Amino acid sequence: MKNLTALFYPESIAVVGATENTLKWGSYILTNILDGGYRGKVHPVTVRGDTVYGRKAYRTLRDIEGAVDLVFITTPADTVMEVMRDCAAKHIANVVLITSGFSETGEKGEALEENVNAFAREHHIRVVGPNTMGIVNTASSLYATGSHVRPRKGGISIITQSGNVGNQIMEWAEQESIGIGKFVGSGNEGVLSCEDYLEYLADDEDTSVVLMYIEGVDNGRRFREIAEYTTRKKPVIALKAGRTAVGSKAAQSHTGAMAGSHKTYESVLKQSGVILAHTPTELLTISSAFDSMPLPKGKRVGVVTLGGGWGVITADECEERGLELPPLPRDVYERLDALLPPFWSRGNPVDLVGQPDIDLFFAATDAMVASDAFDAVILLGMAGSGKFVTRIFEARQRLGFAKEKEIDEFKKIFADRQSKFLDNIVDLMEKYRKPVYPVALISSPGDEIVHGKKGSAYSVILYSSPEEAVFCLDKQYEYSRYLRKRSVGYEEHCAGSDSKRPESAFRI
């Protein structure tokens, strides 16, 4: 296995092509590293000027005193070989080759790239790219992509064959407070490939979920082995783009990837336990669920709803995905019957028909989550109800019938309530080791989407629609089923050994 630790956790970095010219990659990358909070040494390298962004600049890598763990190259394609020679001379083992103009531009670029790749292999230099968006490792506050996106630290690591798509996913993650671990735009994969990144992330303790955008892989057999190895340890969520003839043609013109038959990809990925997403938004949504919640042990879903329509929609979505809504067991029925008005639904979904009474909702939630009859519980409409009441108070105030203080008090009460509600869900997940999916009555831009609780391994996600919650639950159930199925097969074949590693294809 390639050890990529020094690539993601470097102690010193050089940026070749560093410049203060705002709209150049040498500025994008350098300002991102400096502003992102990276604590190691950062050396600008440029033939022009003595300082860049206030840092002492060097004319070449060779001029830097002390070791350099990682180099970003942003200078034009025809200068890259020279920089690579400097890397070799200075025993630099890790390069992120941002520069484009290689194999993606035709024959001449291809020849240029082959030279760089051969040189890198010969001198044991690990190269990300060329034509890459860069890398991120939140654990070392290293934000080194062209786009200044700063998601919070977390367990989802991203491998992407499209920098733009990966970047957009990180942007969404930042907006929704979803935690990201590592990010790598694999670019043309001249030396390091997405299989190598996956292999590294499989054993990376800072990574709990791997998210992949794939257009094509070079070594299908090796990819499969590594994927199987990884999915035994942590979930891998992948989008395979270039599924159709037109898409595949577009992919070829994009990264030059031979997209291969989609059916083959799909079956290989599924058999390896990889969870498939259809779109980039799905990639993040699914990954976030895996990163936050325990897995459902089965497909029996309990639903508690504040209003009828949502219950119907949720029931449809569950059944259409093959999940089940079993009837309420006698003990839950009796417990709820004692609490709810006489005309309650008397079934699953449990319809609370009316006012957002939080104690009622808590009691119903507790009864459903505690019951052995359900493997997962969906809660509709309690979260977000504070916003509804706040608006009424604001209207009263504008009409001259409520005081500022009164509203503030109410807002506080409802904020506390919401936070108590979400904390309670985290506690229930801890206690019963089953996932609980709250869906907000009203959600607004800027809402807290992922709610953690100190001391808990789980966090709760506030979904904005029932279909999103059911979709995630279904994907988690798929993985849970895969693990159970494989664990049996595995024990039979390997008699307890848990660390059978795939044959490494260490090419450097």
Place this chain on the structure above:
Amino acid sequence: MKNLTALFYPESIAVVGATENTLKWGSYILTNILDGGYRGKVHPVTVRGDTVYGRKAYRTLRDIEGAVDLVFITTPADTVMEVMRDCAAKHIANVVLITSGFSETGEKGEALEENVNAFAREHHIRVVGPNTMGIVNTASSLYATGSHVRPRKGGISIITQSGNVGNQIMEWAEQESIGIGKFVGSGNEGVLSCEDYLEYLADDEDTSVVLMYIEGVDNGRRFREIAEYTTRKKPVIALKAGRTAVGSKAAQSHTGAMAGSHKTYESVLKQSGVILAHTPTELLTISSAFDSMPLPKGKRVGVVTLGGGWGVITADECEERGLELPPLPRDVYERLDALLPPFWSRGNPVDLVGQPDIDLFFAATDAMVASDAFDAVILLGMAGSGKFVTRIFEARQRLGFAKEKEIDEFKKIFADRQSKFLDNIVDLMEKYRKPVYPVALISSPGDEIVHGKKGSAYSVILYSSPEEAVFCLDKQYEYSRYLRKRSVGYEEHCAGSDSKRPESAFRI
């Protein structure tokens, strides 16, 4: 046909059960009407107190001087018959019966409701509900639901058999600046049914698109006739909930609707030209596309992208939905070849491979939209690119290398650019009568989603993902195909008559 004009455009309103008690429906509705900007007369009716929210209160409807066009009833179920008698005595023709506790609660409530319904029919009183969330008509600034949601004025009118679902849709519309016309929560449909509302909206000039959430309809034949009549005039987007056995059971316990066979519903709706949505979010997304853009005449899609990955995803999504990405015609090819770097994609998607050069993007967009080879154009990644650059400037500033003023100038330049970009799309849609779907590179909460231009009938929607754009395009193409197909059949059968109205089932 029932004339519901006085219901939606009343000159005077009474609220029975008016109260200043914040968490009562009599307060929700009254404060919403007063705060929402309604300009007609509003009379609180209550047995307690002389004023409510500063307005003179009446003990009964009979005590009000002058005519009352519309009454909201919020008092308990067992008081409703008495209020209805007052309505009849005062010749009030329109009632919104908020009160619950009728047929949805069992036999006793059913009997109570049947009495109310019979009385209403006998006295020609149009009743919305009972057990309804209320109504909205933005054209008369009448916001009269239990939830203080205030979407902007627009052409999408909503008929919903679930108040909560409808309310959530209005909330999303408000957040995304999507214009809403009328809203009606049909409740138990004791007197007025969703068919009646649809029939009214078919000829309502303030309504350009009808959005429906349906759990079940009582008179399938009539619904079909009205749907066929309506879809000839304007698009109808519907979600049929209770599609599955479990969902249908939940629907029955919710509104008591007999959900019927989903396959029957689906085929009836499709044959009537109704566009089906699968989830509430889809309902609004599709409706908004119809409300904003011209219809595509065919299924040939042109794509312009700033980055490769998005092009691949878009191509996959198009082909999987049966849309086509034809190759570039010679004239477009030559025009682009003269503008783009030598290694451009030379195909559709047109990949601009690199920097967000707005002039290049404009030229490519113009060439694609103007070409007869395409019926619709998708533009990926130009919009939102200003945010990317702004972030870089902000980082420079934090590092001490950019002045506040410099950033403000840049922000202004990019805001102007974005607005010019969106205006240009509106102009292109006007000129070529074909839809154009921009997808943002980075979209953030609070972004302007629907961008109008003064003097234009169209507005442009800024999509946050390619799949959303393709999805809407596909639905619009489906309706366009239906219209063309039916227009032929129609002319053959009706020899030019354009106003064959369905048989009215005027039951009052």
